[in-house]
Amino acid sequence: MAVGQCDFPDMPDVAGIMMGTGCAGIKQTVKDDILVIQMAEQSTCAAVFTRNAFCAAPVHVAKANLAHKPRWLLINSGNANAGTGEQGMQDALTSCVRLAELVSGAANQVLPFSTGVIGQPLPVVKITAALPEAIKNLAPDNWDKAARAIMTTDTFPKGVSKVINIAGQPVTINGIAKGAGMIQPNMATMLSFIATDAKIRQPLLQQCLTLAAERSFNLITVDGDTSTNDACVLMASGCSDAPEITEGSEQYQIFADAIISVCKQLAEAIVRDGEGATKLMRIVVQEALQMEEAVRVGKTIAHSPLVKTAFFASDPNWGRILAAVGRSGMENMVLENVQIFLDDVCIVRNGGCANDYTEEAGQQVMNRDEITVTVKLGRGQAAQEVLTCDLSYDYVKINAEYRT
């Protein structure tokens, strides 16, 4: 189902970061479904969370514990512990307590994350029973296993690795993520865990992650739904030989660019694995008045079921793209200034179908499984790219049958 090449990369160790997985049997399938990540003692940790007003219980706990210099992450797949009321909060806290007991840490240094079905009680007993196995497995080379343990409807594990040079020393950045549907970014839940051995203080790390999420995970959409559980965590162990990365430095720029790049690649992997996806669509909006306008137009196109079904059908239906641009809420829009391209084929110009456009040229592009839709608004200088996928029969099938 996934679009394009989706192999899991070789991922080197990140000094100071260890991962262990275990099988709690939360769903019937026999697969590792819990993941413990342990950070070295002097690590810093940043996180961004869903904007859904109804956060799942683990999100509340993770937000609160972020202030207590977290040392451990506890992630389970198969159950979202969302819409579970007061009991859900107790269950999230209990999971943290149990892990803390086993690693002789403090419960408020554990960040919990859950993904899976909403509204069913978290099976704390099963999770607790599997914790010793996960802790025993803690090792720095478990990135592939970790990426698999957090999967739900994903069809492939998602990982990205990058090594950068900070003042002559190598710094490693590894990231894993899971999607796969209900991504705006969000629901069915997007989770991403990124680790580096860089040395960087928490406020600057948080600033970096917030920026990176804005430029990556917040610019993708599968179906416009926003999860109660989404989260992205960035951990920095400080165990590399590189000097501390400080605000305003050239090193910070290199580091931030690398984090953005890792987040973008993970975000793209999530869209490639969008539920039922057969095509990856890059919606590039240029010549907007401001960045915010470019994002809004891009997302309006990316959310349109009509546009998405047309792409599924490989139909170069530019009228639907134009109509989406028209309803995206721009003031004083001049239709005649808008140009639309499918890859390098101009399909709309001067308020209608481009004179030199041919159905053959359009069809040739639409038959590809990765397509860039470029919309030039003719209003300004701002540009932005939004990623999405098409809307297929299988999207309906996967989401109609999710609980059966």
Add this chain to the structure above:
Amino acid sequence: MAVGQCDFPDMPDVAGIMMGTGCAGIKQTVKDDILVIQMAEQSTCAAVFTRNAFCAAPVHVAKANLAHKPRWLLINSGNANAGTGEQGMQDALTSCVRLAELVSGAANQVLPFSTGVIGQPLPVVKITAALPEAIKNLAPDNWDKAARAIMTTDTFPKGVSKVINIAGQPVTINGIAKGAGMIQPNMATMLSFIATDAKIRQPLLQQCLTLAAERSFNLITVDGDTSTNDACVLMASGCSDAPEITEGSEQYQIFADAIISVCKQLAEAIVRDGEGATKLMRIVVQEALQMEEAVRVGKTIAHSPLVKTAFFASDPNWGRILAAVGRSGMENMVLENVQIFLDDVCIVRNGGCANDYTEEAGQQVMNRDEITVTVKLGRGQAAQEVLTCDLSYDYVKINAEYRT
């Protein structure tokens, strides 16, 4: 495909209003595809149009001509004359000129409307050739034929009729509409034409229609897309024996209530015929801070592909409804105060699944083909209802294959 009973009603004549249809052969199918409506000389006429920034050519012309005491409406199905640039404007104007010549009227007293495929030149020659036939057919009892002539992907003609009492005299209101997909309201285009023999001045008629559209067509959604061509026209011939309806009078209240009721019934018929619809969903939001908040929450639920596919699957997946409420942009939302009902079954209370909820009770409701989802926000007094339908395989099929 349509949900529920959709018979065309008996519609009495509306004094002063005549309709004639003709076959221009715009698409390959042999059906009447043009409709001319003629109003008596002293008629008043109001209209509301799509909010899409890219209006189709006929919308521009109709908006301009509304100021010139319109006497005729010229509607074609099969071609939207949208995204057709300068030529499209010429074609819309030419159609009006040709009709005016045949009826010895002024071209600027004709309001043109088009619905169908976007981006293909309007076949003016075909339309012009069919005009004499349509004019010859002008008669007051052609409501059923008129409703059929404006259909595109609709599976049944949509009509509503109502007789009210104004100062002891009967006043008739007839309305027809076409959908069927891409309704927010909008695209694939929603058109509605309503006629009455009431006597009422234009500004008050416009005020009445604007209110009625806000309470009806603007509260339905099939897929969140907004057409370039949507329009709703309200014609008042003044040919009844009832006295003029004036602002602030009791008669105006009766009249406005009737217009709202007709618009609501037509809007509901459009949703029942939503592309691929198997279920009609009434999203009732109560206890909101303001009306605007109730509408926003209702539309967020109604637009959610996850909610809509769950309904298609008859799956009482309240987590998806709750997640949609949570991402609808309310400030200071308290999850614990929210209650959600499927018909009369309470499914969410106190931040999670209601204690007394059973899957059997939820399943029993979900098996129905008309379901009311009631969301009580626990924040205030405002309430609103939004209508939508489910998202099925057939929605994808219809829209993937629309041009093939």
